[in-house]
Amino acid sequence: MDMIIDEGQETGCVAPPGLSNSAFMAAVDGEIDAQIQAHLEICPSCAAQVRKMRTFQRRLHLRLYRLFCPTTDVLVDYCQGLLDPYQRAQITHHIALCPHCASEVALMEALDPVPDHVAPRGALVYMAR
Incomplete structure (x- = not known):
């Protein structure tokens, strides 16, 4: 700049x-x-x-x-209900004011959950011999 x-x-x-x-x-x-x-x-x-x-x-x-926005990982935790009540309230408030995070959360909530037994794409899976 x-x-x-x-x-x-x-x-x-x-x-x-x-x-x-x-x-x-x-x-x-x-x-x-x-x-x-x-x-x-x-x-x-x-x-x-x-x-x-x-x-x-x-x-x-x-x-x-998005300098002051929560990370995508925090938004994922929010969608999965993994945040403590204080953090959840903070993120809920932020989402109400931030159209970018609100659309990201809406997109995550629209996706079908991935079953636990499916490894993420690109993950290395080691099998015991």
Whole structure:
């Protein structure tokens, strides 16, 4: 991630006054009003800055995606009822707020359970001689 936003740097805005930091962030988040939209339509420099910031935000999101989510192993334990009541309550709360984990849990719950006597794919099975 090589984008650094220098607030003191001249932006090259062709329609002064340029956008404020909060206006740039609103534009990046898609929450712009008519005034910001009009500015971006006539100022290629500010529009380019918004595109750079969106790219940075997407890259950051990809790197931090699910940073605060439970691991898949914990979600499997949740689905199998192996968590203590406190952990289960925490995961239940997280799932209610996180569409990514909620869909992962829904997928796991939709799968048929694997019988205990079937070895996982790729597992080495040693037999006594």
